[in-house]
Amino acid sequence: MLQKNNFSRRDQFSRLGKIMAVVAITAVGMVSLLKFAWAAGFTEELAKARLNGKVNFTEQTEEKANPAPVMADILGTTVVAQICILVRDIEKTAKEYGDFFGLQYRITESAPADIANAVYNGKPTNARCKMAFFQLGSIQLELIQPDELPSVWREDLDRNGEGLHHLGFFVKDTDNVLKKLEGLGMRTRMTGGWGTGRFAYVDAYDKLKIIIETLENTTN
Numbered sequence: 001m002l003q004k005n006n007f008s009r010r011d012q013f014s015r016l017g018k019i020m021a022v023v024a025i026t027a028v029g030m031v032s033l034l035k036f037a038w039a040a041g042f043t044e045e046l047a048k049a050r051l052n053g054k055v056n057f058t059e060q061t062e063e064k065a066n067p068a069p070v071m072a073d074i075l076g077t078t079v080v081a082q083i084c085i086l087v088r089d090i091e092k093t094a095k096e097y098g099d100f101f102g103l104q105y106r107i108t109e110s111a112p113a114d115i116a117n118a119v120y121n122g123k124p125t126n127a128r129c130k131m132a133f134f135q136l137g138s139i140q141l142e143l144i145q146p147d148e149l150p151s152v153w154r155e156d157l158d159r160n161g162e163g164l165h166h167l168g169f170f171v172k173d174t175d176n177v178l179k180k181l182e183g184l185g186m187r188t189r190m191t192g193g194w195g196t197g198r199f200a201y202v203d204a205y206d207k208l209k210i211i212i213e214t215l216e217n218t219t220n
Contacts, residue, residue, distance in 0.1 A: 074180045075169050081215060082140045082168030086157045090145035093162075094132035097143065107132045111194045118192035120151050125190075127151035142168070152190040152201045152211070166201065166211035174198050174216045181212065193218075 072078050087093040090107060098105050110116060113126040120127065127149035134141040144165070146153035156165060171177045178188050181202050189211075190201040196219045202212045 074184070075177055075214070076171055076173070077169055079169070080139055080167050081170050082142055082166075082213065084142040084144055084165045084168065084213070085163060086153060086160075086165045087143050087145050087162050088157070090130045090132055090143055094143055097132075097134055097141070101134060101136070103134050103136075105132050105134050111192075115195050116192040118151070118190065120190045123150075125150050127154065129153050140168075156211070164210070166213045168213040168215050171214045171216050174200055174214055177214050178202065186212070 070078075085093075094105055094107060097103075108131050110128045110131060112128065116128075118125050118127060127147060129144045129146040129151070131145075132143040134143075144153050146157060148154065153165070178200055181204075182188060185206065187203045188200055189203050192199055196217060198214075198216045198218060200214045202214065204210055204212045
C-alpha cells in the first residue's frame with residue numbers, strides 16, 4: 001500500500017513537472033513571438049518612414065559616429081601623406097627596408113639651421129636629421145635619424161626608442177591648423193621649414209597615441 005502511494009505521488013510529480021515545462025516553453029515562445037512582432041512592426045514603421053523621406057539612416061549614423069569636429073574640418077584633409085619611423089642607424093635600416101620592399105631610396109639631410117629656422121619647445125634649435133624616403137603607393141615612408149641636438153626627434157628617440165613616430169598631412173594654412181589642434185589640447189612641439197615649405201610637429205599622444213606632422217608647401 002505504501003509502495004503504491006509512493007508510485008502514485010511520483011506519477012503526480014512527473015506529470016506536474018511536464019505541465020510546468022510545457023507552460024515555461026510556451027511562455028518563452030510567446031515572449032519571443034511578441035518581441036518578433038514588435039520588432040517587425042517597428043521595422044515596418046521605420047521602413048515606411050524612410051520611404052516617405054521622414055528618416056535618413058545615413059545622417060543618423062554619421063551624426064552618432066562623429067559628434068566632434070572630424071579630421072577634415074581640422075586638417076583640411078583625410079589623406080595621410082607620410083608615415084615616419086625613428087631609427088638609430090639610417091643606412092642600415094634604410095637598406096633593410098629597400099631590400100624588403102624591393103624599392104630604391106635616397107638618404108638626405110634636413111635643411112641647415114639658417115633655412116630651417118627650427119623652434120623646439122619655444123626655443124630656437126640647430127638640430128638636423130638624416131632622412132630616407134620610400135614611396136609606398138600614395139603614402140611616403142620616411143625614416144629619420146636625428147643628430148644629438150635638442151629636437152622632437154631626439155627626445156622621442158631617447159624616450160621611446162626606435163619605431164613609429166608620426167603621421168604627416170599636407171595642409172594649406174599651418175597657423176590655422178595648429179590653432180585648431182591646440183584647441184583640442186594638442187601642443188605644438190617643434191616648427192621649422194625646408195626652403196619652400198613649413199613643417200610642424202604636434203603632440204597628439206594623449207588622444208591619438210602619436211605625433212601629427214603638418215606639411216605646407218608655401219610656393220602654392
